[in-house]
Amino acid sequence: MTSAVSLYERLGGSAAIQGVTEVFYRKVLADGLLSAYFDDVDMDRQIAKQAAFLTMALGGPASYTGRDLRTAHAGLGHLGDEHFDGVVGHLAATLREFGVSDADIAEVGAVAESVRSDVLNR
Ligand code: HEM
Numbered sequence: 001m002t003s004a005v006s007l008y009e010r011l012g013g014s015a016a017i018q019g020v021t022e023v024f025y026r027k028v029l030a031d032g033l034l035s036a037y038f039d040d041v042d043m044d045r046q047i048a049k050q051a052a053f054l055t056m057a058l059g060g061p062a063s064y065t066g067r068d069l070r071t072a073h074a075g076l077g078h079l080g081d082e083h084f085d086g087v088v089g090h091l092a093a094t095l096r097e098f099g100v101s102d103a104d105i106a107e108v109g110a111v112a113e114s115v116r117s118d119v120l121n122r
Helices: 007-011 013-029 043-057 069-074 081-097 102-113
Strands: none
16 A cells, blocks of 8 residues: 655655665675675765665655666676675664664565666676
C-alpha cells in the first residue's frame, strides 16, 4: 500500500537524511571490507551526493544531479554482493540508531535492492 506521507518525510526530512548519511559513511569508512573504495573520494561531496540521492529515492524533493548509479560505480574494481550487502547493512543499522521503525527500514532496504544490479554493473 502506498502511504500518503513519503518515506522521506517519515524519516524526518532534510535534517534527518543529512544526519543519517554522515553516520552511515562513518560506519562504511570503519569497515575494512569497504573503506579502501573511498580512499580517494572527497567525503564531504560524497555525503552531499548521497543525501540528495536518498532524498530522491525516498520520495523527497528531487535535487540529485550526480551520475546514474551504474556509471558512478562502473570503475570500482571487484564490487560484489558482499560489498553491496555491507553498505546496505550499515544504512539499516544507522536508520535503527535514528529510531526508524523496522517496517520503514524494510522499505528502505527494498529501495536499495532495486539498484543492486546497477551498482554491481550486472
Ligand atoms: C544501495 C547502494 C548504493 C547506493 C544507493 C550508492 C549511491 C552512490 C551515489 C549517489 C554516488 C555518487 C555518484 C556520483 O559521483 O555522481 C556514489 C558514488 C560512489 N559509491 Fe556508491 N552507492 C551504493 C553502493 C556502493 C557500494 C557497495 C560501494 C563500494 C563499497 C560504493 C562505493 C562508491 C564510491 C567509491 C563512489 C565514488 C565514486 C567516484 O567518485 O568516482 N557504493 N554511490
